[in-house]
Amino acid sequence: xxxxxxxxxxxxxxxxxxxxxxxxxxxxxxxxxxxxxxxxxxxxxxxxxxxxxxxxxxxxxxxxxxxxxxxxxxxxxxxxxxxxxxxxxxxxxxxxxxxxxxxxxxxxxxxxxxxxxxxxxxxxxxxxxxxxxxxxxxxxxxxxxxxxxxxxxxxxxxxxxxxxxxxxxxxxxxxxxxxxxxxxxxxxxxxxxxxxxxxxxxxxxxxxxxxxxxxxxxxxxxxxxxxxxxxxxxxxxxxxxxxxxxxxxxxxxxxxxxxxxxxxxxxxxxxxxxxxxxxxxxxxxxxxxxxxxxxxxxxxxxxxxxxxxxxxxxxxxxxxxxxxxxxxxxxxxxxxxxxxxxxxxxxxxxxxxxxxxxxxxxxxxxxxxxxxxxxxxxxxxxxxxxxxxxxxxxxxxxxxxxxxxxxxxxxxxxxxxxxxxxxxxxxxxxxxxxxxxxxxxxxxxxxxxxxxxxxxxxxxxxxxxxxxxxxxxxxxxxxx
Amino acid sequence: xxxxxxxxxxxxxxxxxxxxxxxxxxxxxxxxxxxxxxxxxxxxxxxxxxxxxxxxxxxxxxxxxxxxxxxxxxxxxxxxxxxxxxxxxxxxxxxxxxxxxxxxxxxxxxxxxxxxxxxxxxxxxxxxxxxxxxxxxxxxxxxxxxxxxxxxxxxxxxxxxxxxxxxxxxxxxxxxxxxxxxxxxxxxxxxxxxxxxxxxxxxxxxxxxxxxxxxxxxxxxxxxxxxxxxxxxxxxxxxxxxxxxxxxxxxxxxxxxxxxxxxxxxxxxxxxxxxxxxxxxxxxxxxxxxxxxxxxxxxxxxxxxxxxxxxxxxxxxxxxxxxxxxxxxxxxx
Numbered sequence: 001x002x003x004x005x006x007x008x009x010x011x012x013x014x015x016x017x018x019x020x021x022x023x024x025x026x027x028x029x030x031x032x033x034x035x036x037x038x039x040x041x042x043x044x045x046x047x048x049x050x051x052x053x054x055x056x057x058x059x060x061x062x063x064x065x066x067x068x069x070x071x072x073x074x075x076x077x078x079x080x081x082x083x084x085x086x087x088x089x090x091x092x093x094x095x096x097x098x099x100x101x102x103x104x105x106x107x108x109x110x111x112x113x114x115x116x117x118x119x120x121x122x123x124x125x126x127x128x129x130x131x132x133x134x135x136x137x138x139x140x141x142x143x144x145x146x147x148x149x150x151x152x153x154x155x156x157x158x159x160x161x162x163x164x165x166x167x168x169x170x171x172x173x174x175x176x177x178x179x180x181x182x183x184x185x186x187x188x189x190x191x192x193x194x195x196x197x198x199x200x201x202x203x204x205x206x207x208x209x210x211x212x213x214x215x216x217x218x219x220x221x222x223x224x225x226x227x228x229x230x231x232x233x234x235x236x237x238x239x240x241x242x243x244x245x246x247x248x249x250x251x252x253x254x255x256x257x258x259x260x261x262x263x264x265x266x267x268x269x270x271x272x273x274x275x276x277x278x279x280x281x282x283x284x285x286x287x288x289x290x291x292x293x294x295x296x297x298x299x300x301x302x303x304x305x306x307x308x309x310x311x312x313x314x315x316x317x318x319x320x321x322x323x324x325x326x327x328x329x330x331x332x333x334x335x336x337x338x339x340x341x342x343x344x345x346x347x348x349x350x351x352x353x354x355x356x357x358x359x360x361x362x363x364x365x366x367x368x369x370x371x372x373x374x375x376x377x378x379x380x381x382x383x384x385x386x387x388x389x390x391x392x393x394x395x396x397x398x399x400x401x402x403x404x405x406x407x408x409x410x411x412x413x414x415x416x417x418x419x420x421x422x423x424x425x426x427x428x429x430x431x432x433x434x435x436x437x438x439x440x441x442x443x444x445x446x447x448x449x450x451x452x453x454x455x456x457x458x459x460x461x462x463x464x465x466x467x468x469x470x471x472x473x474x475x476x477x478x479x480x
Numbered sequence: 481x482x483x484x485x486x487x488x489x490x491x492x493x494x495x496x497x498x499x500x501x502x503x504x505x506x507x508x509x510x511x512x513x514x515x516x517x518x519x520x521x522x523x524x525x526x527x528x529x530x531x532x533x534x535x536x537x538x539x540x541x542x543x544x545x546x547x548x549x550x551x552x553x554x555x556x557x558x559x560x561x562x563x564x565x566x567x568x569x570x571x572x573x574x575x576x577x578x579x580x581x582x583x584x585x586x587x588x589x590x591x592x593x594x595x596x597x598x599x600x601x602x603x604x605x606x607x608x609x610x611x612x613x614x615x616x617x618x619x620x621x622x623x624x625x626x627x628x629x630x631x632x633x634x635x636x637x638x639x640x641x642x643x644x645x646x647x648x649x650x651x652x653x654x655x656x657x658x659x660x661x662x663x664x665x666x667x668x669x670x671x672x673x674x675x676x677x678x679x680x681x682x683x684x685x686x687x688x689x690x691x692x693x694x695x696x697x698x699x700x701x702x703x704x705x706x707x708x709x710x711x712x713x714x715x716x717x718x719x720x721x722x723x724x725x726x727x728x729x730x731x732x733x734x735x736x737x738x739x740x741x742x743x744x745x746x747x748x749x750x751x752x753x754x755x756x757x758x759x760x761x762x763x764x765x766x767x768x769x770x771x772x773x774x775x776x777x778x779x780x781x782x783x784x785x786x787x788x789x790x791x792x793x794x795x796x797x798x799x800x801x802x803x804x805x806x807x808x809x810x811x812x813x
Contacts (some may be wrong), residue, residue, distance in 0.1 A: 081708075094706045094762035105482045105702045109761035 001110055003099060007079045009122040013075035014082060017127045021072050024129070026065030027137045031144040033060030038147040045170060047152045057144075086120045088113070175220075175365050176204045182361060188355040189304075189347060192234060196358065199226045217369050217449035222456060224362040231355040237348055240309060243297035249275075249282070249291035254293070257305070259347050266338060272312075273334040280321035287313045304347055308340035317384045366449065452476055482702045490699050493688055494520065494757045497545055500684040504541040505534055506675060507668035514774050515542065515633070517757065519750045520696050522655020524612050524632040526597075526647075526778060533661045534672075535635040539593045546589035546693065547686040557643055561607035569621045577678050581595035582620060589613050590627060594634035598644045605651055608632060612654040615671065616638045629693050638735035645732060649781070656746045657771075659777035703752040713747045713768045716804050720779070720780050721795075728803055734786040734796055746775045769805070773797055 037056040041048040047357075086465045095113035098106045153464055184195060203223040206334030210216045237257050247422075252271065255447040256264030275282050290313035299306045310345045315333035320326060458464050464472065494516065501512050511527070515538065518525045528533040538550075553564060566585030573579045586592065587608070597605060610616050615626040626648030634655070636647075652658075664672060688696075718724060720729045720738030731738070752769040758767075777793045786796060 089759070089760060089764035089766055090706055090709055091764075093708060094704055099707050102703070103482070103702070104484075105487075105761060106704060108482075108484065108487065109704060112761050223602055442521050 001099070001114060003076065006114065007076060007083070008115055010125060011074055011085055012081050013122045013125050013127070016077055018069055018072040018074055019130065020127065020129055022065045022069035022131070024133045024137050025068035026061040026063075028133075028135070028140050030057040031060030031140040033057055034146050035140070035144040038144070038150075040153060042147070042150060042155050045153050045156050048148065053148065072348065077082060081118060082125060083120065086124050088116050088120070091116050107444060156435065169318065172204070172207045175207070176200060178361060179358065181205075182354075186350075186357075188351045188354050192230070192351055192355075195230055196227070196355070199223055199230070213369055213372070214448055214452065217366055217455060218452035220362050220366040221368070221449050221453035223364070225453065225457070227355055227359045227362065231352060231359065235348060235352050236297070236303050237345060239297040239299050239426060240294065240305055243293040243311070244290070245259075247293055247295065249286050249289040250293055253309075257309075257341065257345065261351065262342055265341055269334045269338050273330055275421050276316065276319070276330045277327050278333055280326075282320070283316050283319055287316045289376030290316075304344035306313075307373075308337065308344045311340055312337035448476075482647060486695065486699045487761075489692075490696050490756055491674050491759060492811060493692060496687045500545045500687050501538070501541045505538055506671045507664050508534065508538070511597075511661055513757075514659055514771075515659055516748050517547075517753045517771075518657045518699060518774075519629075519631055520693065521656065521746075521753045522629065522631075522697055523746060523750070524634070524654060526652070526655040526658045527633065527635045527661055528638055528658060529635075529661030530663060531637055533663060534597055535661050536593065538589070538661070539633040539789060541637070542633065542682045543591045543593070544684040545687055546591060547680065547689045549695075550591045550593070551586040551589035552595060553586050554594040554595045555597050557599055557603065558602050559600060560599045561604050562619070564604060564607040565607075565611070578618065580620075582622065582624075584624070585617075587617060588624070588626060590629055590631065591651050592632045593628075594632055597634040598636040600645065602648060604625070604646050605645065605647060608652055609654065612651075617805045627690075627699075629690050633791050649779075652778045653739050653740050653742050655778060656750065657774035659774055660777075665802060700753045700756050701740045701749075703755055703761060703763060705748060705752070709751075709763050709768065711764060712738065712765060713751070714744055716768065716772060717741075717747070717801065718743045719804050720776065722783075726802070730799060730803060734783050734789075734791060736781040736783040738781075739776050743775050748772055765805075769801060772801055 001449075006116065013438035033056040034053050037052055038048045041052070076096055077093070080096045082094040084090050091109070095110050098109065153170050180197075183196045183200065184396055186193065188196070199360075200223075203219060204218045207216055210219060219383075237260065239256030241254045244250040244257065246254075249272075250268075252268035253265060256262075256266075256268050272286065276286070290309060292311055294301075294306060294313075297306070300312070301307070314335065315329075319333065323329075455476065459469065497516050498512055501516070502509070506801045517529075519542065528539065529535050540550070546627050553559075562585070564585050564587050566583050566588065568580045568611060569576050569583045571581040572735075592611075594608065597608075607763055611630070612625060613634050615628065615630045617624045617626065632655075637644075715741050717727055720743075721727060721733060722735050722738070747768055748763070750771050751763040755761070755763045755769065773794060776797050780796060781792050782791060782793055782796060785791075
């Protein structure tokens with residue numbers, strides 16, 4: 001008896017059932033994998049890459065499909081059991097188990113079973129796919145779809161400060177990422193890049209610890225000031241140029257360096273070349289002039305421009321008048337000086353540009369933050385880049401010069417419009433109303449950050465006594 | 481080796497037997513069938529029912545249907561063991577000398593009707609123990625083997641409690657089946673009355689001899705049992721035990737102690753007979769499920785919780801069947 005042939009039609013139907021069950025299992029696991037992958041990326045506050053979803057879903061589906069198919073594959077035993085379920089009372093199962101039994105009773109049993117099996121059809125077999133399997137798949141699919149479609153920052157912590165809701169981590173990270181990217185892209189020299197990087201690192205650490213938005217504004221302002229100082233430090237052309245202009249022999253060179261004019265610098269060096277060729281006595285005065293100017297400039301000797309100009313002095317001192325190669329050496333020295341000075345000026349220009357970009361970025365971020373705060377308070381956006389630096393545009397009381405120790409009585413009552421705050425020099429200044437959208441005056445919130453940054457800077461420099469520090473902390477806290 | 485002739489003989493004779501007994505028993509088809517199954521399988525049967533439902537008549541009818549010696553023992557509280565097994569009596573031999581001669585008791589028969597067995601004392605009841613299980617009787621220091629086939633068909637009345645001695649578990653376990661003979665329906669009652677107006681005598685004719693019965697028994701033993709069906713029967717018997725590892729919560733709560741291995745033997749042996757009677761050459765789950773009640777109801781002891789909740793042994797077994805049926809699966813093998 002060919003049992004396989006006998007079971008064939010039933011087996012085919014059961015195989016179809018197994019494939020459907022495997023597909024459902026695969027779909028369930030695949031969608032769970034997609035859900036989990038998307039969830040992980042959402043927790044990391046980043047967008048889920050499509051390729052990751054495809055890989056996770058595909059691998060999950062495939063693995064579950066294969067596993068389920070293997071587990072549910074219609075073996076002969078299972079097929080016999082399903083056939084018996086059609087009312088055969090275990091005839092098929094018994095026939096299968098005793099198929100190799102040669103006893104007469106076993107043969108009779110097989111014949112009896114075969115007759116009964118031929119009395120039923122595969123159509124009578126119902127596919128056993130439970131409703132809950134379909135429902136689970138559907139639910140899983142819906143959940144995975146929802147998770148994929150959720151925005152990347154849905155799990156970001158939200159802080160409410162001064163009534164304004166901000167996505168703290170995203171905002172801070174975006175800022176730092178932008179700054180770092182900008183710094184990386186720049187063509188500044190490595191020393192300057194490292195210094196910028198240090199400023200960014202300090203800013204990141206401080207922002208993470210900051211509790212309020214105003215504190216963040218102050219920290220950004222502080223970072224901006226540092227960038228500005230670095231810019232000033234790196235822009236040595238004016239210092240060196242002005243110093244060179246004090247000496248007659250190097251006057252034109254100084255002018256050319258200040259103006260960053262290749263023409264003027266070339267002219268100055270040509271004149272220097274002619275001078276040295278015609279009068280060897282001018283070597284020492286020239287060298288002394290350059291050395292003196294560089295000394296007066298107080299620029300770091302490691303500075304590129306400093307080295308370029310100093311190189312001219314050194315080359316001049318090494319000239320040996322009276323030799324056959326003297327004139328050639330003079331020309332060489334001047335050409336070298338021209339190339340070095342122009343290269344240094346170009347680098348300074350690039351650095352200045354890059355640092356200005358960074359400064360602008362910080363300024364924009366500060367204004368963005370202030371804008372958000374003002375939106376919540378119902379005020380107009382900030383006017384200009386640094387409205388706090390243009391006091392003539394508003395009626396905000398200007399910071400009295402030299403006054404750093406306001407007495408407790410002088411402390412303005414923050415937030416009460418119309419209140420008069422006595423100034424340190426006896427004059428009175430009106431506290432600007434906090435809400436004044438009509439006149440276009442700048443708001444206190446915009447300049448608060450600047451004042452707070454100045455305070456922090458002075459605190460770091462150790463310029464504020466402990467007693468005053470406590471008062472100022474209280475002052476700023478109440479204003480905040 | 482079983483032949484088609486033996487199988488067709490089996491089918492023919494079993495139907496004849498049921499038919500003959502049915503002449504004397506109105507209704508009670510299931511009881512008749514199960515009694516026949518037990519007898520073919522070689523087991524003893526305990527029939528329980530209220531007075532007058534036909535327990536004794538059934539047994540007497542069976543005795544007539546089989547061409548086998550039949551004896552009846554009416555159990556009373558004063559019945560002694562020797563009254564059952566026999567005893568040594570003084571008799572004169574051929575020479576006229578007084579000698580002790582063993583006089584066989586009514587148990588030395590093929591079909592023994594033990595009527596109202598629960599009225600006898602435990603000592604008398606235990607006289608049946610050896611005979612029922614081993615088909616041997618020990619009396620006066622000698623062991624006498626009983627002729628095959630040998631059956632004990634006992635009856636008991638569930639109503640009278642005064643002056644009765646419930647059968648001990650050891651003896652209960654020796655009955656393959658315990659069958660409950662229910663009260664007939666109104667139509668059946670009318671038919672009974674009409675029938676017995678004509679005659680009270682059993683009408684069954686002898687259709688089977690002892691040798692034929694033994695042959696049928698041998699034929700039934702050849703029926704194959706699938707591993708899964710065997711496993712199912714074993715799981716059912718094991719499920720009645722609260723002390724085994726992994727016992728059902730239900731069993732732990734409601735059953736005091738479970739069925740013995742004899743129950744498992746009874747299920748399979750009787751299952752084979754039932755299958756062959758139904759024209760099948762294999763035992764099915766349905767055979768096991770149908771025979772579960774008669775095999776287990778007298779072997780499973782309800783616990784305190786079951787007694788307080790008024791759960792009978794039958795209800796416990798039905799619940800166990802549902803539990804075990806739910807776990808029945810061919811995928812595990």
